[in-house]
Amino acid sequence: MRTVDLIQRKRDGEELAPEEIEYLVDGYTKGEIPDYQLSAFLMAVYFTGMSDREVSRLTECMLRSGESLDLSGIPGVKVDKHSTGGVGDKTSLIVAPLAAAAGVVVPMMSGRALGHTGGTLDKLESIPGLRTDLTPEQFTTQLKEIGLCFIGQSERLAPADRKLYALRDVTATIESVPLIASSIMSKKIAEGVDALVLDVKVGNGAFMKKQVDARRLAQMMVGIGRRVDKRVQALITDMSQPLGFAIGNALEVMEASQTLQGAGPEDLTRLSVELAARMIFLGKQSATLEEARRTAEKKLVDGSGYRKLKEAVAAQGGNPAALDKFELLPNATGMREIPSPRAGYVSQIAAEDIGTASNMIGAGRQRKEDQIDPAVGVILEVKVGEKVDAGSVLCRLYYTKEDRVDEAADMVEDAFRISSQKPDERELILEVVG
Numbered sequence: 001m002r003t004v005d006l007i008q009r010k011r012d013g014e015e016l017a018p019e020e021i022e023y024l025v026d027g028y029t030k031g032e033i034p035d036y037q038l039s040a041f042l043m044a045v046y047f048t049g050m051s052d053r054e055v056s057r058l059t060e061c062m063l064r065s066g067e068s069l070d071l072s073g074i075p076g077v078k079v080d081k082h083s084t085g086g087v088g089d090k091t092s093l094i095v096a097p098l099a100a101a102a103g104v105v106v107p108m109m110s111g112r113a114l115g116h117t118g119g120t121l122d123k124l125e126s127i128p129g130l131r132t133d134l135t136p137e138q139f140t141t142q143l144k145e146i147g148l149c150f151i152g153q154s155e156r157l158a159p160a161d162r163k164l165y166a167l168r169d170v171t172a173t174i175e176s177v178p179l180i181a182s183s184i185m186s187k188k189i190a191e192g193v194d195a196l197v198l199d200v201k202v203g204n205g206a207f208m209k210k211q212v213d214a215r216r217l218a219q220m221m222v223g224i225g226r227r228v229d230k231r232v233q234a235l236i237t238d239m240s241q242p243l244g245f246a247i248g249n250a251l252e253v254m255e256a257s258q259t260l261q262g263a264g265p266e267d268l269t270r271l272s273v274e275l276a277a278r279m280i281f282l283g284k285q286s287a288t289l290e291e292a293r294r295t296a297e298k299k300l301v302d303g304s305g306y307r308k309l310k311e312a313v314a315a316q317g318g319n320p321a322a323l324d325k326f327e328l329l330p331n332a333t334g335m336r337e338i339p340s341p342r343a344g345y346v347s348q349i350a351a352e353d354i355g356t357a358s359n360m361i362g363a364g365r366q367r368k369e370d371q372i373d374p375a376v377g378v379i380l381e382v383k384v385g386e387k388v389d390a391g392s393v394l395c396r397l398y399y400t401k402e403d404r405v406d407e408a409a410d411m412v413e414d415a416f417r418i419s420s421q422k423p424d425e426r427e428l429i430l431e432v433v434g
């Protein structure tokens with residue numbers, strides 16, 4: 001078999017045989033197929049897609065690239081949650097402790113920043129000392145002890161996804177239904193969950209811009225789960241504007257902490273409670289979804305979700321005090337205000353541009369080997385539908401280096417549309433699949 005022939009056949013829209021997919025995934029994971037050839041293959045998939053048979057095989061090969069954890073020795077239903085990626089989407093930091101505080105065992109395997117979106121691992125690692133590169137043994141011990149653990153893919157768990165994810169991030173091959181579905185499902189199956197709640201984002205700041213594509217992605221992942229006997233439920237949720245007010249790693253940790261203390265933005269709080277409720281219900285900690293919603297709200301209001309997050313942070317070497325004293329988190333050294341050019345209603349905040357601008361000043365990576373700057377990002381002062389005066393502050397840009405601040409500020413400014421008419425309200429939770 002020759003890699004170039006497989007690239008060519010995929011480029012021409014042919015279906016590859018299971019052993020051909022296996023050859024590509026194994027070869028790349030072992031370092032036998034170079035980045036440039038796999039990049040070309042990913043681009044071919046981006047343009048021509050994959051059949052269900054190919055996606056199933058791709059997921060299976062990525063899963064088999066490493067170990068699969070057996071969590072059956074830990075009592076209780078193990079439920080994880082994963083988002084397909086958005087801007088300002090820090091719900092994992094909120095829903096995982098809420099569900100764990102309600103008695104669900106939450107093994108949370110997350111990813112890093114991808115394209116214009118942020119990653120839970122990068123956000124968590126802005127907490128001084130916190131480590132997410134735990135061994136499978138440390139992971140299972142922590143789950144047994146406190147019911148919640150955050151980890152990333154490693155050399156041992158779904159290493160193929162880890163390599164492919166990093167390559168897709170810098171080769172413009174993220175926005176592909178089969179590549180996203182196999183990436184998410186391979187690592188979730190590898191970590192040994194019983195059930196999974198998915199937040200499939202749709203809109204300007206998501207990888208899926210149209211609801212019909214988001215639905216296809218949701219259905220594909222629910223189907224993959226069904227074939228391996230995992231209960232998967234997907235919410236399709238709006239990502240046409242950033243979620244909450246904060247965008248950027250440490251800034252999002254601060255907002256997640258405030259939300260767990262009952263002082264979070266309305267949209268972020270509402271979505272987090274709904275996702276946590278679905279986890280609580282699938283985790284069999286409530287008889288009905290309605291009861292699960294009440295439990296999730298209670299865990300937020302009584303502070304037990306917040307205490308659970310602190311417990312997990314401490315167990316993973318992080319300083320839990322940083323969740324109260326934000327000066328212990330990395331802080332920006334410079335700030336620029338973006339004023340409204342006119343009076344009117346905020347009718348659009350293009351989430352993708354806000355995410356891209358935030359990455360430009362260091363919140364994400366331009367190349368695989370780049371280090372992110374945890375301190376930088378954007379804080380919105382307004383959300384879609386709000387009335388503003390000319391010159392009032394729309395958002396603030398936080399930075400540590402001057403390099404690309406002007407460019408980022410222009411992009412952020414252009415992300416806002418101010419109209420004379422109040423825009424129609426958009427639903428936050430659009431559909432449930434599964």
Ligand code: URA
Nearest residue numbers: 084085111180183184
């Ligand atoms: N999240 C993932 O884990 N993988 C993707 O491809 C996109 C979002």
